[in-house]
Amino acid sequence: MLKTDAFAPSRFTSEGTITLRGAKVPYRTVCEDNVFYDNDGKPIASIFSYSYFRSDIKDTKSRPVIFAFNGGPGTSSMMLHVGFLGTRRIKYRDIDDDSLPLPHYESCDNEQCLLDIADIVMVDPVGTGFGRLLDESKKDLFYGIEPDAEAILTFIQAWLARYNRWQSPKYLLGESYGCTRAATVAGRGSLGASDRAFSVPFDGLILIGNTVTVGKHFRDKAPVHPAVLAFPTLAAVNWYHNRPSNQTVEEFVAEAKRFADTEYLLALYRGRSLDADTREHIIQRAMYYTGVSREYLERRGLVVDDVEYRREVIRHKGRYVARLDGRITRPLYDPPM
Incomplete structure (x- = not known):
């Protein structure tokens, strides 16, 4: 396990341009650790985020933000990122091609990216992708339906404050178990909590491979x-x-x-x-x-x-x-x- 005293939060930025629906869209990306600390100031976990901002927008108050995560619940945002939402995606072969894909794999501009209409934040929850659990004794704070949702909500609250986006329309996009996560996050966000200063009202949910009603798979x-x-x-x-x-x-x-x-x-x-x-x-x-x-x-x-x-x-x-x-x-x- 990675030792907490050796952990240094990462942050990477880049810029690019993509053509979406006939228009050139310049953008900036910020990929970073979002660290959780205990009462003594020791880092105990990190949610990793990949934020895409359209960079030619002056007033962002009315610009939507989509927070997206995959399911599992142990899956990172990779499949949504390189398959659907990112500015670059895997280059797909014909869907009826029976041959196994072999390296080297190709990527291409994602012409279906939503960055022309909304900023996008891909999320790796704690223990998925680059999201890390740094203190094994604190796992109960992050693993489980409710703790997971509370951690995601805490991250979103901090992200909104960091980038001054409280006024932006806010959407949650989940795939598979991510649908259950999105519904739980939205519910907790609307209710608030004793240890959170603010509620986080969301404007909508985007559910892909909906699991909200998948009760047959549970008790x-x-x-x-x-x-x-x-x-x-x-x-x-x-x-x-x-x-x-x-x-x-x-x-x-x-x-x-x-x-x-x-x-x-x-x-x-x-x-x-x-x-x-x-x-x-x-x-x-x-x-x-x-x-x-x-x-x-x-x-x-x-x-x-x-x-x-x-x-x-x-x-x-x-x-x-x-x-x-x-x-x-x-x-x-x-x-x-």
Whole structure:
């Protein structure tokens, strides 16, 4: 373990320019440790942040700030950083390319970066990426749903003060467990705390791979059947690969969600008490929206399992879809990703 008496906070800055949606955007980056100290002034942990500022903005009061983190909860912000939010990203290959990527890996300008409309702060929580736990005896202050959220909130409060951004619209962006983290941080921020001078009101949450309702993976059951919750996502994957309709993906998914929220939910509740005509109607609609076979639906009692679905939706093509991105496919004989 890194000794606290050897720890020296790091800070790096750089400048660059990127073209976004036809306009040149100059920017400045600040990558730095954000250190937590005990009552004796000894450093006990650090959250590492990567801040991107658009540098041609004079008045930042109305300019949004997005604080972004990945999930795990042990994952750094790397995947969001180099895959989605940063000014540079990994250069992707064709999503149906079955060959394994080999070094040397390439990067390119990220034409989808949001820096033209908002400043971006990527966050490595304590114990992830360059975020460090410096005193093992203090881990309970940072590990766990509530301590983790409180540490993130304390960091955000300090960041807002350091860069004079209290007046800026503030957003939290989380991926996977980061969604749970974002919701918890926002909740604690709105309530305040006895050991914090200020509450931190947020203007919105951006949830990617939402886990807020993923109760089936924990001790408590989800309040709604998991197959109903997953249904719109499965419909989107089916639309992408099989094009069952001339509708746009938004129209198709909205229609699938209405079916899932009403007829499908009631059918799962009624189970074996469904009459034959209603059961046949549900099977036909579920086949249409999800792309799975009649045999699968009858075998699974109308339940479309989101894990099994990856192997069912394009089984007729001899392929399965990836776990983290339903557009990506691999040969069916490969082990699941």
